[in-house]
Amino acid sequence: MEDFSRKAITLRSYFLHHIKDPITRALTFTYLLSVSLTILKIIVILPHFSNDTFRIVVFAVVSATAIFLCARAAKGPHLIRRYYHFGLMVYVGYLATSIFLLSKGINISTLQEFYLVIMWSFFGLGIHWGVLYAALTIGMAVVFLVYSNQSITIIDLLPPHIPFWTAIFVIITNFILAIFSLYTYQRAIAKTSAEKTALNKQLNKLLDAKTDFLSTMSHELRTPLNSVIGITNLLIDENKDESQNEDLRNLRFSGESLLVLINDILDFQKMDSHKLEMELIPFNLSDLLEDTCGSLKTKASEKKLYFEVSSDPRLTSFEVIGDPTRLTQILFNLASNAIKFTEVGGIKVSCQLINDEDNQATIHFSVEDTGIGIATDQQTAIFEPFIQASRNISRKFGGTGLGLAIVKHLVNLHGSAIHLKSTQNMGSSFYFDIVYKKYHRNLTLQRPLSTPNSRAISKESLKGLRVLLAEDNQMSILFMKKLFAKWEIEPDTAANGQETIDKLAQHAYDVILMDLHMPVMNGIEATAYIRSLQDPSKSRVHILALTASVSDEIIANIKLLGFDDYLGKPFRPNDLHHKLEKILRNQLS
The missing domain is CATH 3.40.50.2300 (Response regulator)
Structure with a gap:
């Protein structure tokens, strides 16, 4: 039995996986099952009416209509209640014809069909329509009992010692029980649905409040950071004292690290609400790589680590269209992690052109380190939010555990996937490929990657601009x-x-x-x-x-x-x- 239930659930999930709402999915599945079993009953009954052309034609039309509606219901679940109405009206019409026109009367089979009508109406259409269809079917039974002499068929299959009105009382009691059970069930469903709607409204208000709060906090945090990082850049640009500039670069690195942390938290919130989007603007990959790694070199040198940046020289000759901020975030997170988890040796950041076409270029990015490495059984888990390779890593190295989760999401937004090769105590290598569209224009400046002041502030005059x-x-x-x-x-x-x-x-x-x-x-x-x-x-x-x-x-x-x-x-x-x-x-x- 359990195996049958599991197979039924699997079939339902396979055919109706596109229907997200569980109630609509249940309604659709029940409708498809009911119609399918009705067709099966018609197939079983049909040989007994082989000489009745009219019935055969009716059964064929009903079956064809049912199959058509099944296909429509599976593809258009928003119309499922209309199909319930149609099916119930056909069923009630069939019962009325059978009872009054064909004089088949009411028997145990008819009572079961009455019950099915009531059950389907309550289940598929809700309380109001359920009560209406229940009144309609019970009304048909009452009319038949009052004006017909064929009521004896009700007790034909009952023990002979049970009086007629006792049998009627038992049947009515059972119907009342069924109707009130379905009524109570539907009220619970309606109440639950109303509470769910109210909770969703409250949740949306809370999400809006959270977004407003994050927007305000972002403004309050980023505005002073803009001044700190900006003035630091100005001082570095103007100061000739190299020892002071080293301190200023450390200050700038701290400010940018704080900015990355703020961006990680805010981007995680956007990821959670599926609102993280990509910008499409032209930029030069070599310049971006140098800008991203410039401050990280200082941090690596403080730990006496080497920090190599390897960039394909062909990347200086063209720009690509993409989101430089998101790419910077990916590389900065990966390289910062590499520095954090490396005590001996160093880090190598590589950016290579692996496929160059007229309108697009495929770039291979990699960040390698000689750090502590990651155990094989942890190499998937570390890309989950708030997860680090072991519990003592957070205590020893710090961090929020969001960086790699955001890296994975951002790489996926680029239409790619992040890959990892790592051996414990020997180091790690993170790598991915991104296909960029090329930006065609004549560049007035093609700066090699090794230019020391790629982050220097432009001194080109804008005199006359008001x-x-x-x-x-x-x-x-x-x-x-x-x-x-x-x-x-x-x-x-x-x-x-x-x-x-x-x-x-x-x-x-x-x-x-x-x-x-x-x-x-x-x-x-x-x-x-x-x-x-x-x-x-x-x-x-x-x-x-x-x-x-x-x-x-x-x-x-x-x-x-x-x-x-x-x-x-x-x-x-x-x-x-x-x-x-x-x-x-x-x-x-």
């Missing part, structure tokens, strides 16, 4: 002014959205750098107001959102909100320079 900086954080304003001074820009500043509107009314600007979270009037409200202005020279000003928010709704609808572009905090100065350079070029053309 900039309004809408920002309420004083440290961010200080950093931005220092950065703009390098590019020969003297920006105006506004502390909130209302001040931004007032400044725009008095002066002409080429671009507004708009922070989204500001007092009095936020950046979204200010942008909406600016876009509604009648003066096209004001309403069409280029607005670049500077946001530390992680709200997917805001990022995805940045254009619909009225912004021309956005840049997430903390940002690389050269990314901002690139965007401002395009704006200046458009103004001059």
Whole structure:
């Protein structure tokens, strides 16, 4: 029996796996089973009516219709209740015809069919329709008993000593019991469904509240980090004292490590809600690899480890289209882990071009180390959230246990898979391939990987660009002014959205750098107001959102909100320079 039940469940899962709601799946399965058994009954009964052409035609039409509806029900489960209605109406019509027109009367078989109608109506259509169909079938029985003399068939199969009205009482009692049982069951189902709907609404509210909280916390954490990392970059760029620069690079590494940790936590939340999305912008792989590994070299040297970066020289000659932030996150997590778990030897990060075509390139990435390695039985588990290879690893090395889970998810988003080769106490190698589309344009700068200042801030002048900086954080304003001074820009500043509107009314600007979270009037409200202005020279000003928010709704609808572009905090100065350079070029053309 258990084996039969297991096979039935397997068949149900195989045919109805596309139906996610368990109640709808149960309804569909019951419908298919009921119709299938009805067809089987017709096949068994049909030989007894071989001389009755009318019945044969009716049975054939009913069977063909049933098969058609079964196929429709399996593909369109949202229509299953309509099919229940149709089947029940056909069944009730058949019973009425059999009882009244064909004068077959009511017997034990008919009573069973009455019960089936009641059961299917309650189960498939709910309380109200169940009561209606129950009243309809019981009404047919009452009418027959009152106006027909054939009621004797009810007791033909009962022991002779049981009186007629006693038999009627037993039958009615059984039907009442069945109806109230089904009624109670359906009420429980309806109540459970209502509670589930209410809980889902509460859960959605909590998820929205969590998203708002994370967005706010992201802004509050990323905004000061933007200033810390930005000002550190400025000091490194300006300072000639190498010993001080080493301290500054350590400071920058700490800031970037904290940023990676924040990104990991926020990205895990997005993974959990299936909201993590990829950006598609052109970037150079060699530059990205150097930028990613630049700060990690310092960390490795502190542990007296070698840190080799091997990049295919052909990668300097073209750009690819993808998400540089996510790739940086993958490589940074893998290389940081390699440094963390290696005490002797070193790390090698490799990026090789393995397939070069006109419109796409396949890149092989690998991160190898000579560290503690990972036991064979743990090599799958370490990619699960909050899992590390052993309990004492977290105590000895620290970490959240999220890094590799996020790496796996991000690599999967690239259409690839992360692979691992490892031997305990000998080291590990993580590797994956990504296929990128090429970005075709004539590059004005092709920088070799070994260039020492690939992270140096561009000094190319943007003189003449009229900039309004809408920002309420004083440290961010200080950093931005220092950065703009390098590019020969003297920006105006506004502390909130209302001040931004007032400044725009008095002066002409080429671009507004708009922070989204500001007092009095936020950046979204200010942008909406600016876009509604009648003066096209004001309403069409280029607005670049500077946001530390992680709200997917805001990022995805940045254009619909009225912004021309956005840049997430903390940002690389050269990314901002690139965007401002395009704006200046458009103004001059």
